[in-house]
């Protein structure tokens with residue numbers, strides 16, 4: 353008899369309503385006309401909840417981004433805070449994770465928004481801490497994006513301040529004592545008096561401590577300062593990895609950072625993205641993959657690839673590889689660029705292959721096959737310590753998503769690698785994460801106080 357695995361994967365789903373694969377919305381079965389509606393995200397979140405996924409996840413950008421180039425992946429068409437607010441009312445158990453940029457918000461607002469969502473959802477919310485990889489500076493009074501180092505420096509302080517604000521109330525501050533007429537033990541509320549390089553915040557927060565103590569913190573940085581932030585403060589890390597050895601090295605790297613910061617590395621969940629193109633059989637999956645690839649606009653694809661690598665590929669033959677010398681300088685010092693360089697220079701992929709790959713996976717791993725084959729590959733990474741689970745990127749909506757949730761997830765469940773029921777009350781508990789303790793009230797409990 354096959355032995356059962358002793359730990360299970362964490363699975364979340366990227367809420368890309370037009371499909372993860374660029375142009376996949378051209379599929380006649382897509383729901384492109386519904387984009388912007390609550391119905392569409394409600395259906396997606398409920399489907400993910402029926403599959404028992406831990407959470408759905410909204411990325412975000414703060415500028416018009418690639419929309420003018422007809423690329424609507426990774427844009428802010430659904431603003432995360434409002435979308436999560438709406439989804440709280442139509443889901444029950446699934447976690448709801450949203451990106452919010454530390455480059456262009458204020459910690460006090462962010463602390464309130466996530467505390468509010470966490471309270472309204474009964475502890476189901478997560479914050480994906482991003483520094484705005486995709487730009488947006490000009491919308492916030494700046495001429496250019498600050499350097500990655502400057503963005504991460506600000507991000508670290510931002511996260512510190514938000515955490516301090518969440519902890520500015522003890523868990524037992526509110527007593528709502530009708531007899532004495534006392535609503536809160538006001539000594540449980542302390543000002544944070546923060547004064548740093550980027551923010552000055554007196555505090556305290558004007559809201560109760562969130563049910564989870566802190567909403568679950570996600571982060572997705574792959575540069576050295578990004579890994580430092582993630583390893584130090586995040587509960588879970590999203591990452592784009594296409595090679596198992598590199599994924600393992602990355603996971604070990606952030607776990608080491610966590611350990612050096614005095615954390616238990618098991619409290620940091622590493623979740624690479626994966627794009628599973630699955631169907632009942634391997635040949636049907638290949639067929640679906642070909643069909644989806646057929647929607648990719650190759651001319652627009654050249655421009656998108658050019659924008660991603662930071663130089664034009666307009667003059668190159670579709671069947672040749674990008675010459676190595678064009679990859680002389682990494683323009684934004686960003687880690688995703690390294691993936692493109694490796695594909696072109698080390699793996700000699702052609703321009704056409706890179707266009708398809710960029711449209712399909714954007715640096716994440718693509719797995720095409722039967723549910724058994726795709727599950728095998730995910731389990732291989734999981735068992736090798738390259739990850740603690742995955743962020744599932746639905747290749748297209750609804751077909752690619754439905755196959756992923758209805759064929760692949762049950763395969764993982766049957767093999768004991770994924771939960772068949774929700775356990776625990778909060779997203780933190782369901783992900784096996786500790787609850788931050790916060791401060792304790794230094795005064796004796798009131799008579800008749802249970803806590």
Ligand SMILES: Cc1cc2nc3c(=O)[nH]c(=O)nc-3n(C[C@H](O)[C@H](O)[C@H](O)COP(=O)(O)O)c2cc1C
Pocket residue numbers: 410411412413451453481482483484485486500571572573574575576577578579590591592625685686687688743
């Ligand atoms: C799954 C995933 C989702 C991401 N979502 C966002 C996002 O919504 N908004 C954003 O500005 N950046 C997002 N990023 C980018 C990261 O925040 C980060 O900037 C990127 O991974 C590059 O890391 P680095 O700047 O540390 O090199 C995402 C990255 C990954 C892997």
